[in-house]
Amino acid sequence: MNREIVLTGRSNVGKSTLFRALTGRAVPVGRRPGLTLRPFSAQVGHLIYVDLPGYGFMKYRTKGEQEATRDLVVKFLEDHQDRMLLAIQVIDAASFLEIASRWEERGEVPIEVELWEFLQDMDLQPVLAANKMDRIANPDETLDWIGERLGMLPPWRQWSDRMAPISAKQGDISALRRIIQERSRAAAIK
Ligand SMILES: Nc1nc2c(ncn2[C@@H]2O[C@H](COP(=O)(O)OP(=O)(O)OP(=O)(O)O)[C@@H](O)[C@H]2O)c(=O)[nH]1
Numbered sequence: 001m002n003r004e005i006v007l008t009g010r011s012n013v014g015k016s017t018l019f020r021a022l023t024g025r026a027v028p029v030g031r032r033p034g035l036t037l038r039p040f041s042a043q044v045g046h047l048i049y050v051d052l053p054g055y056g057f058m059k060y061r062t063k064g065e066q067e068a069t070r071d072l073v074v075k076f077l078e079d080h081q082d083r084m085l086l087a088i089q090v091i092d093a094a095s096f097l098e099i100a101s102r103w104e105e106r107g108e109v110p111i112e113v114e115l116w117e118f119l120q121d122m123d124l125q126p127v128l129a130a131n132k133m134d135r136i137a138n139p140d141e142t143l144d145w146i147g148e149r150l151g152m153l154p155p156w157r158q159w160s161d162r163m164a165p166i167s168a169k170q171g172d173i174s175a176l177r178r179i180i181q182e183r184s185r186a187a188a189i190k
């Protein structure tokens with residue numbers, strides 16, 4: 001059976017850009033959040049990569065549309081659980097902390113934390129792709145903070161099998177490719 005690698009995460013974090021960097025196939029990419037509204041997949045060798053719509057808030061979309069998209073993502077993840085090799089949660093590392101802090105100040109669980117916990121509860125052993133690293137001046141510090149928010153205590157480098165700093169737009173995704181290779185190898189042995 002062909003195994004799937006699924007890209008999930010909030011809207012506008014760069015999932016479709018990463019999908020293109022991983023597969024060479026183009027999905028519409030843009031500044032307007034909520035651009036991807038249906039799962040989009042491409043096969044590369046024995047692997048099927050899937051680009052999912054954004055999870056949670058989407059500017060310019062109604063509440064109803066956002067909820068429908070969220071349900072679609074959750075259902076997709078549940079239905080595809082058995083054939084998933086890897087669930088990748090993509091975040092915008094450049095805005096993660098600011099957005100997470102804003103939610104926490106309102107007494108709410110940040111959507112990224114909610115999604116991460118959901119993936120863990122499903123036993124998917126998710127990997128975090130910290131994208132847009134090209135916009136970050138102090139990478140180690142930022143990654144330590146992000147990891148800590150998601151239950152991975154610093155230093156972040158001890159989580160290098162679960163956390164990959166990348167810049168999809170610049171095609172700088174080697175940390176993630178290494179994790180994909182490791183997981184593929186481990187799955188083949190099993
Ligand atoms: N600086 C920077 N910008 C990026 C990077 N990756 C993606 N972007 C930009 O982020 C914006 C959103 O990218 P998309 O790939 O469409 O994001 P998405 O997560 O697929 O968005 P939805 O389909 O709405 O969920 C675009 O303007 C991209 O050019 C990156 O590594 N660095």
Ligand SMILES: [Mg+2]
Binds near residue numbers: 028029036053
């Ligand atoms: Mg997209």
